[in-house]
Amino acid sequence: MSKDFAVIGLGRFGGSICRELSKEGKQVLAIDSDEMKVNEFKNIVSHAVILDSTDEESLKEIGIQNFEHVIVAIGENLQASILTTVILTDLGVERITVKAQNDYHEKILRKLGVNRIVHPEREMGRRIAHNVISNNILDYLDLSDDHSIVEVKAGVKMIGKSLLELNIRAKYGCNVVAIKRGEEIEVTPNPEYIFAHGDVLLVVGKDKDINRFERNLIID
Structure with missing residues (x-):
């Protein structure tokens, strides 16, 4: 089952x-x-199994080590999440993504060498906060702890001015990687490039x- 995905934990996050x-x-x-929960997903996914992910032998039996990417989406059972991650690491799973419950959990996962750690509630909170600040902010995505990518409509202060004139990279340290106008990107x-109403950066x-x-160019 190489190149396939395994999702451990079928709560709201894992189910999604x-x-x-x-x-x-x-x-x-x-x-x-x-x-x-397994019965709920048996007709949605390719395979669904009832299994205790903290049991190494059970994971071996289903060939978890052959999956390219395993996502540990276990909810509130911190011990089960950590132990499952340790087993996956020991079995040599190529890529592991784990849902962190808190900062303490994240520290442990980083010591285990997890490929990607996600905080769904925290990340969604940031996205919503940015969305409600201004109608011009369309989406917001964390790339790391201190880097993000944001999709925004050009603010009133930008209209009629060029990218060179606004000097966004030099003034704000940000990179405009793409601009969408209508269907053109x-x-x-x-x-x-001269900005117009409706442009999306x-x-x-x-x-x-x-x-x-x-604060300076987008929020009107």
Whole structure:
């Protein structure tokens, strides 16, 4: 089952991942110790099994080590999440993504060498906070602890001015990686590009720099 995905923990977060991966046509193995949850997903994913992920032998039996990417989405059982991650690491799973419950949990996961650690509630909170600040801020995504990518509509202060004139990179330390106007998308836009109403920018940078950029040019 190489190149496939396994999702351990079928709560709200893990279940959502299973549904989205399946919609994309990916082969997904859904794992949970709760029979009701497994039954809920058996007709959605490729395979669904009732299994205690803290049992190394059980994980070996289903060939978890052959999966390219395993996502540990266990909810409130911190011990089960950590032990499952340790087993996956020992078995040599190529890519592991783990849902962290708090900063303490994240520290442990980093010591275990986890590929990607996610804080769904924290990340969603940041996205919503940025969305409600201004109608011009369309989306916000964490790239790391201190870097993000934001999708924004050009602010009133930007209209009629060029990328060169605004000098966003020099003034705010952010990079405009793409601009969308209608159905047209310009990647790595020309410095002479003149902004108009409705233009949508994709901006990458440090959180503190993006915040300055938003305050000065985006939030009306």
